[in-house]
Amino acid sequence: MSDIIVNKNLPIVSKRLGIEEAYKLETYLSTGGYEGLKKALQMNPEDVADEVMKASLLGRGGAGFPAGRKWSMLKPARVKYLVINGDESEPATFKDHDLIERDPHQIIEGVVVASYALGVNQAFIFCRGEFALGLERLQAALNEAYDYGAVGADIFGSGFSVDIVVHPGAGAYICGEETSLLQSLEGKRGYPRIKPPYFPAVMGLYNQPTVVNNIETVSNLPWIVLNGGDAFAAMGQDSSAGSRIFALSGQVKRPGNYEVEMGKVTFRNLIFDESYGGGILDDLALKAFIPGGVSAPWFGPEHLDLPLTQEAIANKGSMLGSGSVVVFNESTCPVKAAWRISKFFYRESCGQCTPCREGSGWIEKIMHRIETGNGRMEDIDLVMDVCDNIAPGLSWPPKQTTICVLGPSIPSSIVSAVNMFKQDFIDHIEKGKCTFDK
Amino acid sequence: MGHLSEEIINKANILLEIYPNKRSALIPLCHLAQGQDGYLTPEAIVEIADLVGVTPAEVRGTASFYDMFHLEPVGKHVVAMCTNIACMLRGADELLEHAQESLDVGIGGTTQDGQFTLEEAECLAGCNNAPCVQVNHRFFGPLDNEGFDRLIKDLRSGKLKDEVPEHGVLNRVDRNYGLKATPDQVQAERDVMESAKKERLAKKSESN
Numbered sequence: 001m002s003d004i005i006v007n008k009n010l011p012i013v014s015k016r017l018g019i020e021e022a023y024k025l026e027t028y029l030s031t032g033g034y035e036g037l038k039k040a041l042q043m044n045p046e047d048v049a050d051e052v053m054k055a056s057l058l059g060r061g062g063a064g065f066p067a068g069r070k071w072s073m074l075k076p077a078r079v080k081y082l083v084i085n086g087d088e089s090e091p092a093t094f095k096d097h098d099l100i101e102r103d104p105h106q107i108i109e110g111v112v113v114a115s116y117a118l119g120v121n122q123a124f125i126f127c128r129g130e131f132a133l134g135l136e137r138l139q140a141a142l143n144e145a146y147d148y149g150a151v152g153a154d155i156f157g158s159g160f161s162v163d164i165v166v167h168p169g170a171g172a173y174i175c176g177e178e179t180s181l182l183q184s185l186e187g188k189r190g191y192p193r194i195k196p197p198y199f200p201a202v203m204g205l206y207n208q209p210t211v212v213n214n215i216e217t218v219s220n221l222p223w224i225v226l227n228g229g230d231a232f233a234a235m236g237q238d239s240s241a242g243s244r245i246f247a248l249s250g251q252v253k254r255p256g257n258y259e260v261e262m263g264k265v266t267f268r269n270l271i272f273d274e275s276y277g278g279g280i281l282d283d284l285a286l287k288a289f290i291p292g293g294v295s296a297p298w299f300g301p302e303h304l305d306l307p308l309t310q311e312a313i314a315n316k317g318s319m320l321g322s323g324s325v326v327v328f329n330e331s332t333c334p335v336k337a338a339w340r341i342s343k344f345f346y347r348e349s350c351g352q353c354t355p356c357r358e359g360s361g362w363i364e365k366i367m368h369r370i371e372t373g374n375g376r377m378e379d380i381d382l383v384m385d386v387c388d389n390i391a392p393g394l395s396w397p398p399k400q401t402t403i404c405v406l407g408p409s410i411p412s413s414i415v416s417a418v419n420m421f422k423q424d425f426i427d428h429i430e431k432g433k434c435t436f437d438k
Numbered sequence: 439m440g441h442l443s444e445e446i447i448n449k450a451n452i453l454l455e456i457y458p459n460k461r462s463a464l465i466p467l468c469h470l471a472q473g474q475d476g477y478l479t480p481e482a483i484v485e486i487a488d489l490v491g492v493t494p495a496e497v498r499g500t501a502s503f504y505d506m507f508h509l510e511p512v513g514k515h516v517v518a519m520c521t522n523i524a525c526m527l528r529g530a531d532e533l534l535e536h537a538q539e540s541l542d543v544g545i546g547g548t549t550q551d552g553q554f555t556l557e558e559a560e561c562l563a564g565c566n567n568a569p570c571v572q573v574n575h576r577f578f579g580p581l582d583n584e585g586f587d588r589l590i591k592d593l594r595s596g597k598l599k600d601e602v603p604e605h606g607v608l609n610r611v612d613r614n615y616g617l618k619a620t621p622d623q624v625q626a627e628r629d630v631m632e633s634a635k636k637e638r639l640a641k642k643s644e645s646n
Contacts, residue, residue: 044638045631078628079458091561092524119631121624122458122617129469129506130562132575132608139611152618159627161619165456168608170465171505173560187464187490189503206459249524249565256566294523324565326523340526344560350503 004269007235007261009227012243013219014259016103023137025144028105034150036222040113041158043225048117052221054229056241060095061085061176061214062293062322064310073201074118075209082115082123083205085181086215089128089173090293091344093324095245095257096215100127100134103219104141108164110218112151113225115162118211122163126181129169138166173348177404178212180350191352192404216245237263240309240320246270250289250327253278260308267291268304271327284329288420292321294341295409297396298416317396333436334424338417339367345410356407359390363414370425373433380425384418387411441481446470450489455616464490468501472606477508505560506575513548513555515593516605517541518572521558524565528580533569534558536583540590553594555605573598574605 016022016031028034040048053068074080084107088096099107111123127135142164145151153161167185169175175184179193182205197203204210220242224232233241240262248270249255258276260269267289271277280286288298297318299306306312310320328337346364351357366383369375384394391398391408394415398408418425427435442450449470453463467489471482478501480494487494501507508516519537521530538544541554548555562577564570570579571586578589592598603610 044635046635046638088563089561091522092565093561094563094565097563119628121619121628128563129504129608130572130575133577135609136611139609139613143611143613146615146618153620153623159630161623161627163456163617163619166613167462168466168469169504170468170501170507172503184465185462186459187461187500189500247565249568250527255524255568290523326527328527332527337523337526340521340523344522347560 004265004273004275007243007264009231009235010243010261011259012223013099013106013216014103014245014257016106017098017257022103023101023105023141025105025141025148028103028141032226033105034109034148034222036225037109037112037116037150038156040116040225041156041160045117045119048113048225051224051229052117055220055224055232056229056239057217057220057224057232058240058310059214060216060220060244060323062090062295064320067213067217070199070201070213071114071118071211073199074211075202077209079208080118080120081205081208081210082111082118082120083178083182083185083200083210083212084111084123084125084215084218085176085178085212086125086127086131086134087169087176087181088215088322089176090295090322090324091341092249092290092326093247093293093322094249095247095323097128097131097134098257099215099219099245100131101137104134104138105145106219106222107138107215108141108145108151110221111164112155112162113221114211114213114218116160120211121161122165124165124167124185124205126167126169126175126185129171135166135168142166172350173344174350174404174406177406180404181212182210189350191350192406194403235261237307237309238311240311244308244323246308247322247324248277248327249324251281251284251329251332252327253281263307263309263312265308266305267299267308267325270308270325271304277327280327280329282329282331284331287328287330287332288334288416289328290324290326290413292319293324294326294344295319295405295412296321297412298420300420319397331436333371333434334417334421335367335371335428336434336436338413339364339371341413342367342410345406349406353402353407355390355401356410359386359407360410362386363410367414370428371434373428373431375425375429377426377429379429380418380422383414387414440485441479442471442485443474446474449612449614452613452616454489456613460490461492464492464497464500465504468497468507469606469608472507473608474606476514476604476606477511511548512605514553514604515573515602516555516557517590518557518559518562518575520560520562520564520568520570520572522561524561525569528568529582530569533571533581533583533586537586540583540587554590573602575608576602 567579
């Protein structure tokens with residue numbers, strides 16, 4: 001069924017996910033571990049940064065900002081920090097979870113490479129608190145790496161030193177937003193910071209210049225250093241270079257993390273090919289899918305043949321985001337799905353900005369009453385109006401009315417559900433019950 | 439003798455040392471205290487405040503922002519069931535209903551024997567094993583009703599006690615060392631690297 005030619009370089013970032021006990025130093029070393037770091041330390045720091053720039057590596061956290069450019073924006077200063085964002089909490093995203101638990105040394109190696117290129121002497125890995133096993137694996141790997149001489153003072157005799165601290169989160173979706181993450185790392189409530197300054201690279205942790213990179217982003221660095229930025233940039237399509245992990249979940253036969261070359265695989269391949277999703281659960285028809293986490297507008301079956309690149313998806317009015325694809329089959333109630341997503345934002349709004357704090361609660365209430373059969377016909381317009389107050393114009397990308405992007409992400413799923421499945425909303429209201437209940 | 443054990447104070451002292459600012463150790467210290475008592479006790483909050491150098495109200499105010507910190511006692515096992523989109527599509531609501539019946543407790547409640555607290559959780563990043571459940575932040579899934587009952591039985595009998603420590607214990611692997619790169623060393627290195635870089639740049643502009 002599959003006509004995809006898998007690039008011989010693949011998998012890159014997920015190559016050890018299938019190897020048993022890859023989280024141990026011994027296994028890591030026997031599979032080429034710390035070779036990238038050794039090579040990087042022989043190079044000049046600015047040449048390492050150059051390779052990353054050449055690789056056109058886009059940040060893997062969700063915003064897709066080029067990592068090399070982010071690095072180049074780091075303001076020169078005596079004290080600078082590197083912070084790794086491992087607070088993965090976007091619903092249906094679970095790639096960093098796997099990378100942390102199963103290949104923590106690759107993260108540590110990437111952190112040291114980045115620190116060397118950036119001239120940073122203290123780095124933090126912010127790991128989501130709910131990943132108890134991940135925290136244990138990361139700390140154990142870090143202890144091993146210190147003993148091995150890959151972290152700490154005078155790494156491998158190079159005269160470069162960096163300390164790494166594994167920092168546990170404590171359960172808050174908003175802490176994935178970089179300024180909120182920095183607040184949390186400073187020991188405070190995770191309130192996103194007011195912008196400007198727009199970039200932590202100017203003013204970040206303890207008001208010092210700070211680079212914040214995602215777990216998957218730094219996990220790519222050892223390979224890029226070993227094989228060169230050009231080799232990475234040669235893969236992929238348009239500005240979406242290299243490969244990327246897509247987290248596939250929902251009503252597919254084989255949910256999981258799949259690393260694919262960007263642009264060479266379509267949603268249809270990802271969802272239906274035997275080597276990936278293996279088709280729709282219960283062999284029902286596909287109703288819709290979310291292309292990049294619950295903050296992204298939904299796609300319908302007509303979008304199945306889009307290639308997986310940042311541009312292709314953005315051109316059709318959604319986003320690649322965190323690379324998490326959620327599949328709905330025809331038995332799914334779109335009203336319920338949209339309500340559940342709005343409930344998530346309601347629970348996770350930090351409460352600083354009125355449109356998000358109040359709007360998320362309103363939307364959740366209205367959606368809940370439609371879903372449970374207590375809706376009124378005017379509720380459909382009302383919920384759209386509340387959405388419009390959070391992100392005026394309901395355009396994509398959404399207009400910003402709040403300190404961070406959580407608020408403007410709330411309308412995406414609601415607007416998608418109403419636009420794509422309006423008849424289902426009307427049926428719920430007319431029949432006074434969820435029309436998908438068995 | 440304070441409320442926090444000597445062992446925890448020792449761990450706390452290392453944490454206080456590795457951050458550029460003591461306040462950053464606040465959340466890790468709350469995890470340690472919760473590991474001792476199962477929840478954040480008022481006594482622990484006062485001692486954390488002392489160690490970090492802020493008021494107890496600030497510790498409480500910070501901790502109350504985060505889902506993982508409990509300011510009231512909870513059961514020995516906190517069962518957090520994800521009902522977010524990926525798990526919902528795989529029957530999480532039905533499983534949560536079953537859990538309430540089978541444990542005879544509502545969402546947020548604790549069983550009479552103090553063994554289990556049931557929580558509805560947001561996405562736990564275990565969507566490839568949906569519907570998934572965390573017990574004291576250890577993952578289980580995919581679970582059906584029978585699987586859930588078996589899990590509860592195994593937790594009750596103590597069969598999983600190595601895998602699932604009592605509630606509050608988060609990271610059982612310690613960092614028992616401070617920073618290795620001393621400020622003097624870092625400064626010396628930086629000087630060397632900067633002058634080397636200057637030389638390279640000078641050479642580059644010369645050859646241009």
